[in-house]
Amino acid sequence: MSSARPQARQRVLATNEVELLYAKSKTYLHPTSAKKDNIPGFLSLTRGSNGTNLDILLSFTPESQLSSEEKKVYETVDVEDISLDLDAININSKSNINNTKIVASRIVPKPSVSLLSGYSFSAPLSYVYSIQVRKPSLGFWFGSIVINTKDGEKLPIVFFHDDESPSSQSSKRLSNKKFDPFDENGNMYWSGKEFINVLEKFVNVEKSTVTSSVYLINPDSGDLRNFAPITIEDKKNNSGDKKIEPIVLPDIGKLFASAKWKVLETVATISAKTKNQMINLLEENAPLTVKQIMNKPEVQRIGDDFDSARVYLAKWAQQVKEEAEESQRKNMLHDEIYSKINRELGSTEILTNEEISQSSRRKPINKQEWESFFDYSGRLKLTADEVKSRIFHGGLEDDVRKEAWLFLLGVFDWNTSTEDREQFKKSYETAYEELKLKWVTDEDKRATEFWKDQKHRIEKDVNRTDRNLAIFKNPHKKNPNANSEGNSNSRESSPETPDEDELDDESDISNIRNPHLYKLREILLTYNEFNEDLGYVQGMTDLLSPLYVTFQDESLTFWAFVKFMKRMERNFVRDQSGMKIQMNTLNKLLQFMLPNLFKHLEKCESIDLFFFFRMLLVWFKRELDWDHVLRLWEILWTDYYSSQFHLFFALSVLSDNERIIVQNLRKFDEVLKYMNDLSMKLNVDPLLIRSELLFLKFKRMIDIIDRDNSMKTIDAEVYESDVNANTGKNDKIIEISPELRGLLSKEIVIQKEVPRPEGVGGG
Template sequence: MESELIFCKSKVFIHPSKSAADNVPGFLIICKEAGQSKQDSTLAWVPERVLRSDQLQWFNDAELDLDKVKRKAPTILSSTRASWQFSVKLNSLYSIEFRLPNPNGWWYGSVLLHSRSFYEDDTLPALFFHDDICPSTELRRKELNKSFDPFASSGDVYWGGVDFRNTVRELVDLQRTVVDSTVWLINASLDDLRNFSPQKLTKDQDSSKNNYSDDLNGAVWNTWESAKWGVMSRIADATSKTGSYMGQLIRRHPLVKIAERNSDSPYVKKLLANPRVQEVQDDFDSARVYLAKWALGVKQEAENYQRNHRETEVYRRLLTNELGIDGENDVKFTDEELNRALERNYPLTRQKWDSFFDAQGRLMLTVQEIKDHIFHGGIKDMELRKEVWMFLFGVYFWDSSADERLQLDQTLREVYEMGYKEKWVNREPHEDQKEEEYWHDQIFRIDKDVKRNDRHMDIYEYNTADGKKPDSTTLQSGNLENIDEGSNNWVLKNPHLIALKNILVSYNYYNSDLGYVQGMCDLLSPIYYVVRDEALAFWCFVNFMERMERNFLRDQSGIRDQMYTLSELCQLMLPKLSEHLNKCDSSNLFFCFRMLLVWFKREFEFHDVCSVWECFLTDFYSSQFQLFFMLAILQKNADPIIQNLDQFDQVLKYFNDMHGTMDWDDLMTRAELLFVRFAKLMNITSRKEVLPSLRSDQGTSSSSGIQLHELSSGENTSGDYDEDLPTGSKYLRLLLSKQVVKQKEAPRQADSVK
C-alpha cells in the first residue's frame, strides 16, 4: 500500500555488544499509509546492510530533503527482513526514553521504546544516535550555530533525538513525566498522568514542602495565615472615618510592617501591587464593601502566589482548612480526592483528542474518561474547543463515526435553513393582530439585545459588512450607516451579529411557547464565537436550552428551585455564612440570581467562561454542578462578608461588582472538593437512616451490607451532625444525579406574555 514518509534519520545504530565493531547502522523512519490517521503511523528501523545501493541513496536523499522525496517507502520495508529490524505502530508504544548524549562525547544519545505490552518478546532494541556522522543532524547544528541558538525549543541540548521527538509530538500526544524527565508518555491516560504528577511525589519529598524561593519564608506566611482577618476586623470598626484614617490603621498593623520589611520579596511586591491595596487611602462610598474586597484581594494574592510558585502543599493545607475539614466533627478528604481536585495541569490538546479515536473516527475510550479529561484539564485552544463542544452540546453522538458526523452536519444545516430560518424569513403577517404584535415585540427584544451583545469581542465589535475594523477612509466618508451606539435605531451589518439574530429568531420559531427572554443572547454568544457556523451554532443552542430553559420560565419556578437548593446547600455546607446572611436579610441569596441565570457569563472574562461552561457540560459529578461552583464563590468570600458586611444592599453591591475579580480555576477546585464533601455528608446521612433497620434485623445484616456505600477512611459516623440540617431534602438529593434536569414552558396563551 502506498505510504508517505514522514521522518528519516540515518546513522541510528543498534549496539548488540560492548564492542564497537559489532555496532549496526541503520535508518530510523516514520511513515503513514494512505487513509490512516496520524496515530496509526508506523515507526521502523532498517539496517543499512540489507539495502541495495539505490535504496540506500533513496533514504539518504529523503533524510536531507523529505519534501521532495515522498515515495513508496513501505515497498522497500516489506522486501527486507534482517536481524534487529523492527516496525511498530506509534500508538502501540507506552513511552519513549530520551537519553541525552554526553557533552564530552563519552557516550551517544539514545532512545528506548517501551511497548504497551508487557511480554518480553515485545522488547525493542535501544537506538543510538551517532550524531557526529549523521548528515541531517550536522546540517541542523550548523543552522543553529548561525542563529547562536544551540538549544532546541524544548530547552534541551540539540541532538538527533530532538528531531525524532519533535516529529513524534506532531503525530501522537507525547508528554514528559515529572518522575523522570527523560521519560515521555505516548497517549497517556489521565491515570498515567496523575501517577506521574507532582502531588503523587510529595510524600517522598518532604524536604521540599516548605522550600520558598524568595525572602518571604514560611514563618511570614504562617503569620499571615494565623492573623487572617484580624486586621480587617479592626479596620472595619472605623467605617465612619476617612480613608486616610484607615490607611494609618493599616500601616500600624504588624502584618503590614512585615510586608514593609520584606518589600523586595516577589510575593510582597505582587501583594502590594493589588489596586485595592493601593487605593486604600482613597475615599469611597461604602467602606464595608470596600474593606471586604480588600480582604479578599489579600487572600487571593496569597493563594495565587502559592499556586504559581508550585507551593502545592501550602495551597493544599489552605484548601483543607478553609473548607472546614477538621478531621474530628467532619469527613476527611483522602489524598486521592485532594490530588484529583488539584491536578488541573493536563489540558486536552489536539494530539490527545485525536488519540481518542480509531481509524473510523469512533471513540476508543469511555465517555466518562473523556469527560474526566475535559473536567480536570480543560481544552487547550479555541480551534479544538469548536470540535469538542459539538459533543458536549449533544450535536454529535459520542458513539458516532467521522462519516456519520459529516452526514449529520449536512442534514442539520438543511433542517435549519429550510425548516426554521426560511419559514420566518418568508413569513406572512399573522391574521390575529395580537399575535402579529407579539411577533414584532419578540424581534424588537432580540434586535436590542444583539446590538449590545459582547461588543468588546473582536468579531462583534464593529458594525461593518465584514465585521472588521473600518479603515480611516470609511470613517472620514461617514459610510458607517446609522451607527449610533446611544440608540437602537442603527441597522445591523456585522455578519456575526446578524447570525446571532438569525439564530435567536429561528429559536423563537422553534420554541414558540418560551419566546425570547433577556439573557438568551448571553448564552448564545460564546457558542457562536467558538463554533463560527450559524447552522451548527443553532443546534448547539437548541440542545443547550434543553437544560437552560428552566432558567427562563415565566413563573420562574426553575430558577426558584435552584435558588432554594442553593440556600439549603449553603445551610448544610457553610452554616456560619448562612446564619450571617440571614441576619443581613440575604438568606434568599438573591444576589446569586444573575450568576446562575446565565452561568456566570457576566462575572468572568470570555475565555474563562468557556472553561467554566465545558466543566459544567460534562456533568462529571452532577448535572447541577453550577450550584457547587456558586457555593465555592460563597465559601471563598465567606470571611470578608462575615467580617465586614451586615446589610442587604452591601451584600448585593459586593456581589454585583465581582466581574473580572475571580479565579475560575481555584473556584472549580473548591467546587469539586465541596461536592466530594457534600456527597460524603449525604452518604453518612443515608447510612444513619439504614443502620437502625439493619440492627433490628440481625438475620439479614450480612447481605444488606452490600447495599451500603463504603465510607472513606476518617469519615465520622458518630452522629455529631445537626439533625436540623436539610440532608433529607429532595432538592439536595437531586444534586447527586448526573441526569440533566429539564423543565419546559407551558403552552403560550394569548395572555401569557404581558
C-alpha cells in the first residue's frame, strides 16, 4: 500500500536530526494519581544517520516540548502509518547508512538522549532489556507498558489513552471494516499491542514463556533461560524441608500410550510365533483405539512386504513411540524433555543441569535478529562463535538463509563489511564466467568421450532432482489440441499416458526445459572443470539443489557448492575410502557410547551400519523433508562442537530407536528394513537435542578417561610396578582411538581425490 504514496521530497539527515519511523499520539505519563497532572505526549521510534535497528531510539516526548511544526510531523506520521495499515513503516535497517536520502516529511530533531529530561526519556533499543505489556482491564481502563533497561532501571510507565488518539480510533475502524476486531488471543484492539507489533519489524522480540505479558528485546540464550519455566528438583521452600514441584500439564495420551506399550512388550517376547499369530494376539488384547490404528491400510501394509513379525512389531512400536512423544512434547516443559533424554542416555551423573539447559532449542533467527548482529557498515558486532552458537541452537528463517549461508560456507568472511562483500561478489561472478568459458569454448574437450559421459550423467541426475519442488517443475505447455473455446479434443494416447508437459524428460535428457534445472546443469559442468580429478559423481545434485533454491543465483550457488564440496569431497572419492572411514568412526562411536546396542547389532550381524551409507553420503537429504534438511545443514555448517557432528546426529537416530531395535529385531535384514523405513519419519529437533547431549557426554567421558589415565601414569612412576599387586588397582591405560579423538575437532576434514588415471571414466 505504501507504494501508492506520492513521490515525497527527500534529503540527507543532519547530525542532530533523525527519521521518525513510528509515532503514537495521546500516550501519557501519570506522575500522580490526579488526572490533572497527566502528561500527554508521543511514544516514538526514531533513527539517525548511520544507524542500525539496534540504534533506533525509543522515546517519550511531551507535547509541550514540541514546536507546532514538530507536533504536526508527529501527528501526520501517527495517522498516516495507521491509515496505511503500518505498511509505510520503514523497516530497512540500512536505509540511512552513509546518509542515504530519506523522506523530508519524516525528519524531526533528535529526541533528548537523557533517560530523564523533564518528563521526557529516550533509550536505544540495544539498551532495552524487556517490555511488560499491561492491557486495559476493568478498574484499570488505560493499558500501559513498562520498559526495563539492561542496567535494571525502569523508565516511566507509558499509558495509552486510545479513546483520545486519532490513530487508535482509525485502527479500530480499520479492524471493524475487516470484520476482525480481535487479536490472535481474542482480545479487543489496543495500541500497546500494536506497538509491540511495530517493534517486531525492527528487532527480535520474544514473549516470555513464564509471564505472557513480558516481551524480551533481542534476548540471548541466557536471557531466555532466565525467563523460561523453572523446573525445580533440588530447591527447597522457605521452611527448608519441602521440594517445590514444577507445574506440569496433564498428559492426555498417557493411559492410551502406556496401554499400547504394555501390549507391545507382552507380544514382543513371543518371538517364535508367526506373523499372523502375532496379529491375532494383538487384535484380541489391544484396546479399541489401537485396533483402529492397526486396521488402517498404511499400518496393515507394514508387514505385507516383509515376512518378519518382528519388523511388523517394531514398526508398530515406532508408531506408538511417536504418538507418546508427541503427547509429551505438547504437555511437558522444555527442561523436562531435555532431562528425560539425558536420563535415557544414562548421563545424569555426567552432565550438569546447566549443560542440559544450554542444549535447548530456540526459535529460528529472523531477519530482524540477524541484522542486529551487524553494525552500520555491515561488520559483525558479535564474535563469529557467538553467531554460530545462536544458529546451532535455533537455525535460520528462510529469508535469512540467502545471506547467512554465504558466511557459514565460507564464501564470505565473517569479518567483512557490506562494501567488502559486494566487491567479493563481483569477483566471484567474474571468476565463474571465466571458468565456465573454459568448457563452453573448448570444442575439443566437449568432443571427448569422458566429457560426454560426464555431461550425460549430470543431465540424467539433474532431470531427477527434487522435481516435486515448484521451482524445478517444467513450465506449463499449452495443449495443441485445445480449440478456441478452451476445450480440448480427444487425445490419441491412453488415459494412463501423461501429457507431454508432465513427462520426466528421461526420453531426451539433454532437452532441459526448466531454466533452473538448466542452471544446475551449467553449475555441475563448470564444477567438472574446476575439480577435474573428482568430476561429477552421483549424489552431488542432492547437495547442490538446496543451495540453488536458496540463492537462485548461478555464480553464488557455484562458489557455495565449491565450499560445501570442500568438506564433502571425501564422500565421493573413487575408492570410497572417505565413506569407509566415516562408517568405521560411527561404528567406534556406537561401541563407545551405546555398548548395549552395539552388542545387539553385533548379534544381528549389523555392526557394519550399512543402512547409514546413504544418510551420511548426502547428509540425510533423502531421509528428511525439505525444511528439515535446510535446518540440519545450516546447523552442521557451524562446526559449533565438531566438524563431524553429523556422526552424532546419526548416533542420535540409533539411540532414539535403541529400545525398539533391541526388543524386536534379531536379523540383519530386519534391522536394515527397519532403519531404511525411518526415512521421512525423523523428527529433527528432538534428535538435535539428543545429538548435543550425546556429544557433551562423549566429551565428558573422554575428559574423565584422560584424567584417570594421567593419574595412573603418575602412580606408575611413583610406586613402580609392584604397587598394582599391593593395592589391587586396575591401572590399565584406556586407549581412545584417533578417530574418536578427531570428533572433538572443529577443523574440517579434507580428503581430495587423487589425479584421475588415464582411461578411467566418471563416477
